[in-house]
Amino acid sequence: MNEADIRERARAFRAGHDPADRLAFLRARFDAGLAWVHFPTGHGGLGARRELQRVVDKELGDVPQLAPGKMAIGLGMAAPTILAFGTEEQKKRFLRPLWTGEEIWCQLFSEPGAGSDLATLATRAVRDGDEWVVDGQKVWTSGAHHSRWAILVARTDPGVPKHRGLSYFVCDMRAPGVEVRPLRQITGEAEFNEVFLTGVRLPDDLRLGEVGDGWRVAQTTLMNERVAIGGGDVRRGGGMIGMVADTWRERPEARTHDLHQRLLRLWVESEVTRLAGARLRAQLSAGQPGPEGSGMKLAFARLNQELTGLDLEMRRDEGLGYDDWTFRRSEAVDFVGRDPGYRYLRAKGNSIEGGTSEILRNIIAERVLGLPSEPRVDKDVPWKDLPR
Amino acid sequence: MTDLLYTQVEEELRAAVRDVLADRCPPAAVLGRIETASPYDLDLWRTLARDVGVAGLLVPESLGGAGASAREAAVVLEELGRAVAPVPFLGSAVLATSALLAAADASAEAASWVRRLAAGEVTAALAVPFSASPYRETGDTVTAGGDGALSGRVAAVAGASVADVLVVPAAGALYVVEAAHAGVEAAPSLDLTRQLATVTLWEAPAVRVAADLAGVRLALTAGAGLLAAEQLGVSDWCLDTTIAYVKERHQFARPVGSFQAIKHRLADLWFDVARARAAARAAADALATAKDVTEDAALPVAVAASWCSDVALHAAEEALQLHAGIGMTWEHPLHLYLKRAKSVQIALGTPGDHRAALAELADLPSPA
Structure with missing residues (x-):
């Protein structure tokens, strides 16, 4: 199925369905194969190339969208694992309500x-x-x-x-x-x-x-988790660096040479990281996937931590405050929401969640660079006999 | 849209250059040449310039060139960097050629030199210090007399010692001086594979080819953006060589590359180099497609130049530390890469110069 076919299908779908009933519309979109086009027919997709999803998203830009905040684990991790290892019945039972957001x-x-x-x-x-x-x-x-x-x-x-x-x-x-x-x-x-x-x-x-075989199945989940955390298509100067750059632009009185040097270095690093992500996606589209994905999450964690700390420093007195310490249950995982103090604290988790930066460096060193693994004392010992 | 990959034609050009370099420019040959009277390998340069055709890559077909672009020149520079090849490609086919090319529409003299450069008949050097940047004026150490003859002195000119012709900014205009009319004195250079020389002019006969220095700024912008590709090549060699070494070197009855202290440094370096590749490609693509190079390519060039400079130097310094004692020896080629990396960090704008330019380009204003 090529780009023109998919565009045609998305337009026909749009013309034939009333988006007023959000849930009915999303269910119908799934059934039409326009949920995730790279999934197989019958499971919300058309068996097309992954990057053609953009064609659908563009055609259906003005209709009810997913609310992906709470759905990140379902969409990013559970769905690819169910697709890879689930039975037909499991795929039928779980994928549609997962995609429409009916089930979190x-x-x-x-x-x-x-x-x-x-x-x-x-x-x-x-x-x-x-x-x-x-x-x-x-x-x-x-x-x-x-x-x-x-x-x-x-x-x-x-x-x-x-x-x-x-x-x-x-x-x-x-x-x-x-x-x-x-x-x-x-x-x-x-x-x-x-x-x-x-x-x-x-x-x-x-x-x-x-x-x-649970370990092998879990690897599929974890690989997708790192792609989900480190990925994302941002424009130049967008994302976290954009927020910090705005802080800089809006506060001429707070500008010092030291802050400026650090901001410029981080701007450059954010930009080259963005370009590496764009290059990775271009390689995927050209059918030559590169290993850069495993580096993206490392860089994302480091940059977020540096940038959010710099943002607080630029704000001086304002950086000494905090919006609200009230204990509440959050609605969704959100790396950028709320105020700069929240962002600073939340970013500390970026190098821990989804594989610590140290584990990711081991993975890069062993799987990308081919370096030998550390000797493993627990590899051949029954789990019940391991010291703990 | 920016094309960050390599085309098939670019990969074929890379393979051709790499074949020649593997055959003619192995590390032992470079080490053997650097202390002789001719550190530049002019036989190798002629093969690359004429037979492979790299001298005319940036020159349009109407002036006898290949009609290629900065994208192809970048691929050549990646390979030259990877081999620390002692050839004057950057100084002649990029810097001097770009400056003359900008003048070739209005000056028949400039056009005629461009043709000869594209054919590989002559080699040129842009008579500016290798530390010149696109962000500062050049040509303030040379004056033009009433008869157009030039006098003055320019230090640290890359490739001047093997140039047939010098492209000289002087007093706000651009001149061509045949090397026979200039004093060119090479002195020991930190980079053993890119000899620098002092050019002295004493009422040297010169032909004015442009009434301003726009072409020099363009050449320095293109040079800085393409130097990022050379730095990428240096980084690639340092990373690959070090990975191979730590797999082989054993201490404590294990390959040293199995220790996390080593692995983590290499994992970080690998992603720095991966980002350098993306940045260098973005700069080359911008230079190739820009309508006005000094306007449209300035930002991607400054990003690539600042990032790739630092990464290449870091790669060479890490390579030395991870090779440990053997990395300190003259016999191992690693020091050639360290010396190249440190020199090109200073060349054509330091990383700090390029970041300072981004203050304006990316709207991150300086403190008052």
Whole structure:
């Protein structure tokens, strides 16, 4: 399906559907294959090249859009994983309400004892007939309080080395035994949660992929997470650097040579990072994917942290204040919303969430540069025998 | 829209240049040449200039050139940087040629030199210090007498020692002086693979080819943007060579490249170089497509020049540290890259000069 076909299809769809009923319109758009054109026909797509989505988005620019704030984990991580590993029934059941936003998703991966070393996680899933019984504790779960479903990795065989004993499930967040507790953060609000799973029973048809293959399934999710965090198409001088540049432009009285030098350096770094992202997308379109994606998230974290700190410094007295420390549950993950003090604090998480910067450097060094891995003492030891 | 990739034609040109350099300019040959009386390899230069045709890349077909653009010249410079090739491409085929080309419409003399340069018959140098930048006036050390003869002195001119002809900014206008009428004295240069020389003129017969220095500013802008491609080539060599070394070198019964202290430095360097490639491509594309180079390409050139200068130097410094003792030896070619990287950081505007230009270009006004 080429660009002209897709444009034609999008125009015909637009002409034949009334956007007044938002949900009905979004459902019909999914059914017409105009949700994500690179997905297969029947699952919201047309089996077309990913970059042709822009054609659809342009044609349907004036109709009800997704509200992607709460949907980031569903769209960015759950959907590609379900597409890659789900059965036909699972794809049919989950993808449409995920895309329309009727059902929100969260991610039950990290645990108090399993952060960078995710594969050492301890949440157990024990088979009981056609069901699995899940017990454990998850943490840093963004948006669990909104979610209908979760993607969950749990240990199904503690007797084998850690990577081999995992399985991947869809967790019903309404099932008995699922308890979500807000986790207050340094910003004052709770975007994350702790999720306690106590005797949660999940039918076997909520398993994604084979028993024991959970690590491989999770890799698909994590790769998509890093693309989602580091990606994004910004214009020159836009994004975080644009906000800080505006602070500079609006406050001539606050300008010093030191701030100016730092701003110019960060402007250049933001621009070359933007260009690297644009080059990466051009390579993808030309069918020659490059490995630069893994660097984008590293740079994004560093730049956000530097820029938000500089912004507060430029504001002087104003930078000494804070909009509101009231404890509340946030509506969505938001890196730029609220005020500069919030942005400064929130950015500290950018080098931790979705793979720490140190883990990403290991990944680049080993997978892109081909450097040897560190010796691993836990590789061949059954998980149950590991020191912890 | 900016094309940040390499076209097939560009890749073919790269392969042709790389083949010649692999054959004629291996590190041992460069190391062997630098302390001789002729540090520039003029045989190699003739092959590249005439047979591969790199001398005429920026020259339109109507003046006997290849009618290519800065995009192709950038690919050549990436390869020359990767090999620290001692040839006067940047000084002759980029700086001097661009300045003369800007004058060629109005001056038959300039057009005739451009033709000879494009054919690889002659080599030229732009008589400005290699540290000149697009943001400062040039030509203030040379005066023109009533008869048009030039007198004065220009220090640190790249490629002057092998130039047949000098393109000289003097007193607000542009002149051509045959090298035989000038005193050219080479002195030891930090960069052993790009010898600099002092040009002395004493009532030297000169032909005026332009009444202003717009062409020089254009040449310096193009030069700074294309130097970013050379810096990318230097960075590529340093990164690749260091990765290969840390996989091979063992300490504590492990390859040193398996230690995170080493891996993390190389991972960061890799992404710095990846961004340098994007920036250098953006600058070359802007130079190739700009209607008015000094207006339309100024911002991408300043971005690439500031970023790639710092990255190339960082790559060379990291390469030295990660090679440790062997990196300190004269025998290993790494020092040639360090010396090139430090010299070109200063050349055609320092990173700070280019960032200062961005204050205006990106609307980030200086403090009062």
